[in-house]
Amino acid sequence: MIDVKGLTKKFNRTVVLRNIDAHIEKGEKVVIIGPSGSGKSTFLRCLNLMERPTSGSIRFDGQEITGLREREIDPIRQRMGMVFQHFNLFPHLTIQRNITLAPVKLGLMTQEAADKKAKELLERVGLPDKAKAYPAQLSGGQKQRIAIARALAMNPEVMLFDEPTSALDPEMVGEVLSLMKQLADDGMTMVVVTHEMGFAKEVASRVLFMADGQILEENAPRQFFGNPKNPRLREFLSKVL
Amino acid sequence: MGFSDSFRQNFIEDDRWKYLVNGLKTTLIITLFAVLLGMVLGFLVAIIRSTYLRTKKLLIPDLICRLYLTVIRGTPVVVQLLIIYFVIFGSVDVSKTFVAIIAFGINSGAYVAEIVRGGIMSIDVGQLEAGRSLGLNYRQTMMYIIMPQAIKNVLPALCNECIVLLKETSVAGYIAIEDLTRGGDIIRSITFAPFLPLLAVALIYLVVVILLTKLVGILERRLSANDRR
Ligand SMILES: Nc1ncnc2c1ncn2[C@@H]1O[C@H](COP(=O)(O)OP(=O)(O)O)[C@@H](O)[C@H]1O
Ligand SMILES: [Mg+2]
Numbered sequence: 001m002i003d004v005k006g007l008t009k010k011f012n013r014t015v016v017l018r019n020i021d022a023h024i025e026k027g028e029k030v031v032i033i034g035p036s037g038s039g040k041s042t043f044l045r046c047l048n049l050m051e052r053p054t055s056g057s058i059r060f061d062g063q064e065i066t067g068l069r070e071r072e073i074d075p076i077r078q079r080m081g082m083v084f085q086h087f088n089l090f091p092h093l094t095i096q097r098n099i100t101l102a103p104v105k106l107g108l109m110t111q112e113a114a115d116k117k118a119k120e121l122l123e124r125v126g127l128p129d130k131a132k133a134y135p136a137q138l139s140g141g142q143k144q145r146i147a148i149a150r151a152l153a154m155n156p157e158v159m160l161f162d163e164p165t166s167a168l169d170p171e172m173v174g175e176v177l178s179l180m181k182q183l184a185d186d187g188m189t190m191v192v193v194t195h196e197m198g199f200a201k202e203v204a205s206r207v208l209f210m211a212d213g214q215i216l217e218e219n220a221p222r223q224f225f226g227n228p229k230n231p232r233l234r235e236f237l238s239k240v241l
Numbered sequence: 242m243g244f245s246d247s248f249r250q251n252f253i254e255d256d257r258w259k260y261l262v263n264g265l266k267t268t269l270i271i272t273l274f275a276v277l278l279g280m281v282l283g284f285l286v287a288i289i290r291s292t293y294l295r296t297k298k299l300l301i302p303d304l305i306c307r308l309y310l311t312v313i314r315g316t317p318v319v320v321q322l323l324i325i326y327f328v329i330f331g332s333v334d335v336s337k338t339f340v341a342i343i344a345f346g347i348n349s350g351a352y353v354a355e356i357v358r359g360g361i362m363s364i365d366v367g368q369l370e371a372g373r374s375l376g377l378n379y380r381q382t383m384m385y386i387i388m389p390q391a392i393k394n395v396l397p398a399l400c401n402e403c404i405v406l407l408k409e410t411s412v413a414g415y416i417a418i419e420d421l422t423r424g425g426d427i428i429r430s431i432t433f434a435p436f437l438p439l440l441a442v443a444l445i446y447l448v449v450v451i452l453l454t455k456l457v458g459i460l461e462r463r464l465s466a467n468d469r470r
Contacts, residue, residue, distance in 0.1 A: 164252030
């Protein structure tokens with residue numbers, strides 16, 4: 001579904017991603033771990049072209065997307081949901097409008113159909129009574145569940161998560177992870193940057209280890225955690241496990 | 242001469258109060274339309290500048306905007322008014338009020354632009370990213386996500402800019418417009434009594450400004466009440 005070849009990203013002179021190759025199949029759940037500053041967010045943001053790669057190719061469903069013009073990227077982004085560390089809900093809009101804004105303004109749904117969809121999504125994320133609330137009235141965990149619902153409202157083919165639980169109080173991490181797990185069980189293709197090793201072990205079909213802008217190891221979770229080969233990964237795991 | 246005689250002489254005789262009423266009308270008309278022009282210009286410049294700052298697009302329009310801001314904020318409004326009247330419209334026959342609206346509008350636009358740009362830049366980049374990640378384009382994200390929040394944040398400052406502009410139009414007399422200030426001055430030149438006419442002018446400005454300030458206060462309270470919801 002997503003095919004990355006020779007992806008390199010520089011910010012001015014600093015090389016943040018070095019010649020990365022990666023392949024993500026439909027229905028796969030790829031978890032990316034690695035030390036802070038290793039380029040995980042940048043990699044994820046290159047996938048939906050929030051960052052423009054310096055060189056290399058990214059194919060989405062067979063279509064080369066790195067060379068697209070701004071105008072041609074928007075329809076691609078509509079097919080990829082993104083969930084941010086800091087939720088980024090729209091504070092001036094009700095939860096319902098947060099969820100329906102994009103599909104309605106993009107002409108994909110009528111307000112009526114979108115409202116109906118929002119209601120279903122709110123049920124799905126376990127917050128059916130929050131439609132008329134504003135983001136400021138929600139807890140962090142609830143905000144992140146709404147952010148996931150907002151992304152799902154576009155019926156994305158793949159969901160990108162950038163440390164979705166890192167900004168949460170510990171007692172709220174579970175509710176977000178269990179929603180993500182539910183999403184995984186429903187067959188969603190997911191790319192997740194996280195420090196939650198339990199989630200990686202349980203949900204990932206494949207785990208990638210990034211350091212210094214490179215993927216140093218990738219494997220199914222059992223081998224990845226049970227028998228890590230790269231010394232940097234061993235050192236990293238010894239610190240976080 | 243007692244107060245009532247002086248009052249009669251300055252305001253009642255020959256309907257001299259009409260200089261003040263007509264002057265106030267002119268002042269309010271100039272202010273209203275200059276505010277509108279200033280808002281249009283200011284928002285345009287603010288959007289160009291913040292687009293450049295956030296996306297590095299619109300370099301040339303941004304350079305023009307920066308030149309505009311530097312020139313307008315670096316020179317006195319009276320000089321701008323005189324230049325626009327005598328140089329730019331020097332050989333064209335247009336109404337002076339129109340010239341004043343243009344001059345004060347262009348002047349106010351520079352201050353509005355900086356207020357609005359500050360409002361836009363104060364909105365977290367995450368908002369822009371969230372909008373773009375959903376597939377909304379830059380214009381849609383600005384229109385539905387960034388601007389509503391930015392405008393709400395700067396509304397009180399924009400209202401204050403209107404109040405400042407109202408007072409600044411008092412230099413319109415430099416191009417012989419009979420605004421409120423000039424109205425009082427005309428009475429003074431007829432009656433040779435400076436105290437009452439100028440006091441009346443000051444009081445009228447004060448009352449209008451106090452009224453507008455009250456309105457801004459009510460608006461601000463409404464907005465912050467919304468924030469606590
Ligand atoms: N917009 C940017 N401009 C300049 N440098 C950046 C930018 N975004 C990220 N970087 C740098 O790229 C490196 C990788 O960042 P990031 O992808 O956020 O890492 P991670 O998500 O793994 O912590 C860091 O050194 C960071 O400072
Ligand atoms: Mg990161």
